[in-house]
Every structure is written in C-alpha cells, then in structure tokens.
Amino acid sequence: MGTMKGSDLGSVEQHVLLAVFRLRGKGYGVSIRDEIAARAERDYSLGSIYAALERLEGKGYLTSEEGEPTAERGGRRKLYFDITAPGKRVLQDALNTTDKLREGIDLGGVPA
Amino acid sequence: MGTMKGSDLGSVEQHVLLAVFRLRGKGYGVSIRDEIAARAERDYSLGSIYAALERLEGKGYLTSEEGEPTAERGGRRKLYFDITAPGKRVLQDALNTTDKLREGIDLGGVPA
DNA sequence: TCCAATTTGTTCTATATCCTTGAACATATC
DNA sequence: GATATGTTCAAGGATATAGAACAAATTGGA
Numbered sequence: 178m179g180t181m182k183g184s185d186l187g188s189v190e191q192h193v194l195l196a197v198f199r200l201r202g203k204g205y206g207v208s209i210r211d212e213i214a215a216r217a218e219r220d221y222s223l224g225s226i227y228a229a230l231e232r233l234e235g236k237g238y239l240t241s242e243e244g245e246p247t248a249e250r251g252g253r254r255k256l257y258f259d260i261t262a263p264g265k266r267v268l269q270d271a272l273n274t275t276d277k278l279r280e281g282i283d284l285g286g287v288p289a
Numbered sequence: 290m291g292t293m294k295g296s297d298l299g300s301v302e303q304h305v306l307l308a309v310f311r312l313r314g315k316g317y318g319v320s321i322r323d324e325i326a327a328r329a330e331r332d333y334s335l336g337s338i339y340a341a342l343e344r345l346e347g348k349g350y351l352t353s354e355e356g357e358p359t360a361e362r363g364g365r366r367k368l369y370f371d372i373t374a375p376g377k378r379v380l381q382d383a384l385n386t387t388d389k390l391r392e393g394i395d396l397g398g399v400p401a
Numbered sequence: 402t403c404c405a406a407t408t409t410g411t412t413c414t415a416t417a418t419c420c421t422t423g424a425a426c427a428t429a430t431c
Numbered sequence: 432g433a434t435a436t437g438t439t440c441a442a443g444g445a446t447a448t449a450g451a452a453c454a455a456a457t458t459g460g461a
Contacts, residue, residue: 185300186300187299187300187420187446188297188299188303188383188387188446189446189447191387195387195390198396199394205411206411207411213390216392217385218386218389221447221448222447223410223449223450224412224414224447224448224449225446225449227412228447229447232445232446246456246457247409247456249409249456249457250407250458251407251408251409251456251458252407252408252409252410252454252456252457253408253410253411253454253455253456254410254455254456255409256410256411265396265397269396272396274330274331275300275303275304275307275329275387277328277329278308278311278325278328279307279384282307282310282311284380284381285377285381299418299419299420299447301419301421317437318437318438319436333420333421335422335437336420336423336439336440337419337420337421337422339438340420341419341420344418358428361429361430361435361436362429362430362431362434362435363428363429363431363434363435364428364429365427365428365429365437365438366428366429366436366437366438367437367438368438
C-alpha cells in the first residue's frame with residue numbers, strides 16, 4: 178500500500194476486531210474463528226485469523242496475554258486477545274465510513 | 290489468496306460498489322472518488338479507484354460503457370459504470386456479514 | 402513411572418489478491 | 432499549442448489464504 182492513510186482496516190481485520198470485542202477478553206485464535214463462523218457464517222482459516230491478529234497487535238489495536246493451561250484434555254495454552262482504545266476508535270471509524278455510504282440506499286434483496 | 294471462497298470483497302471494493310450503486314449509472318472514476326470523499330470523508334487516489342473498478346468488472350460485479358464527450362471544456366470521455374445483479378448480491382452479502390458481527394454491540398464513542 | 406497417542410492451539414511457508422501512489426498517456430475544448 | 436479532464440500503467444507494499452509444521456498439554460496403557 179505504499180503509504181497508507183494510516184488508519185484503515187481490511188475486511189478480515191474488521192471482522193476479527195469485532196469478534197475480539199464481542200468475546201471480551203475470552204477471545205483467542207480458535208474461538209475468534211468460531212465466533213465469526215457462528216454469527217456470520219463466514220469461515221476463515223486459522224492462518225487468516227492469526228495473520229490478522231498479528232498485524233492488529235503490531236499496530237496497537239490489540240493486546241495479547243497467555244492463558245493458563247486448562248484441565249480439559251490437552252492442548253497448548255491459549256493466547257487471549259483484547260481490543261485497545263485505539264483499536265476501538267479505528268474500528269468505529271471503519272464501520273462509520275461504510276455506514277455513511279449506505280445511508281438511505283436499498284439494495285433490494287429478498288425479505289427473509 | 291490461494292483459493293478464496295470466491296465471493297468476497299475488499300473494503301475499497303465495498304466502498305466503490307456502494308458509490309456506483311448510489312450514482313445510478315452516472316458513476317465514473319472521478320465522480321466515484323468524489324462521492325466517497327463527500328459522503329464518507331474517505332479520500333482514495335484515482336489509481337485505487339480504477340484498480341478496484343477493473344477488478345470488480347472482471348468478476349462480473351460491474352459493467353462499463355463509454356460516454357459521449359461533453360461540451361464542458363475539454364477532457365477525455367468518461368467510462369460509466371453500473372452494478373450487476375451478482376454485484377448487488379455479493380455486496381449485500383459482505384455488508385450482511387459485518388452487520389451480523391455488529392449485532393447488539395456498542396463500541397462506546399462520544400456522541401456527536 | 403514413563404512414554405506414545407491424542408488433543409488443542411499457535412506459528413511458519415509460500416503464494417495470490419488487494420491496495421497504493423505518481424507518472425504517463427489520451428482526448429477533448431479554447 | 433495550451434489547458435482541462437479523465438483513464439491507464441508501472442512498481443511495490445500490505446493484506447489475505449490454505450495447509451503443513453510445530454508446540455504443549457492430558458491420558459492411558461505397558
């Protein structure tokens with residue numbers, strides 16, 4: 178992107194931020210993937226999720242923290258993510274941009 | 290993207306589709322850029338706009354048609370774009386995916 | 402006890418697509 | 432030719448993708 182405006186989010190990034198926000202501290206790679214799948218029927222591979230998480234943390238929009246091992250069977254520790262104040266701001270902005278462009282239009286579409 | 294699901298839109302693509310829809314046949318490179326800037330205060334370079342238009346037309350989400358020269362001063366002919374039925378569908382889908390993830394959440398934010 | 406099998410989760414690799422700017426080019430009027 | 436308007440090109444960086452590789456935790460049987 179050469180020199181991006183500096184405060185833009187890709188569509189996966191928006192979805193990941195929304196899921197992290199929703200999960201309020203309980204979000205980690207797998208649960209984020211599942212949350213998006215359950216709510217929006219959109220299936221991302223884990224590779225996509227983790228890549229986005231890494232970028233978002235790098236930009237300061239997320240923080241991460243290792244969890245304790247659970248007594249559930251086996252498996253590696255989870256890496257929990259949380260959204261930061263700048264993260265909320267940039268997400269709000271991105272959603273708002275689209276909202277403004279949608280204002281007052283009707284795409285048609287069959288009523289459910 | 291390797292093998293993408295096949296029906297996904299980048300964030301610029303969503304904005305461009307929305308602007309084209311709004312302009313109802315009167316949308317061309319420059320007016321699309323201006324529409325987005327005016328409505329959403331989001332400034333895209335023309336290169337970004339044209340690149341997205343080209344991709345979207347390639348996927349069958351847009352059609353284009355050359356306009357007649359206007360008697361306005363000078364300048365090249367405009368290339369008018371219109372959204373197709375599949376374009377509307379995929380746009381609807383993309384917006385819907387985000388909507389579902391937003392459902393019921395409050396990002397805070399200072400009231401205007 | 403210990404270690405192989407199993408489970409759960411993250412990281413890495415390679416590649417494709419998307420996005421970006423600025424310059425170049427084209428075409429129309431004056 | 433000068434100027435105005437609009438589109439196309441070129442090159443590179445950012446984002447997205449799938450799947451394999453790797454890591455770490457629990458369980459159960461020899």
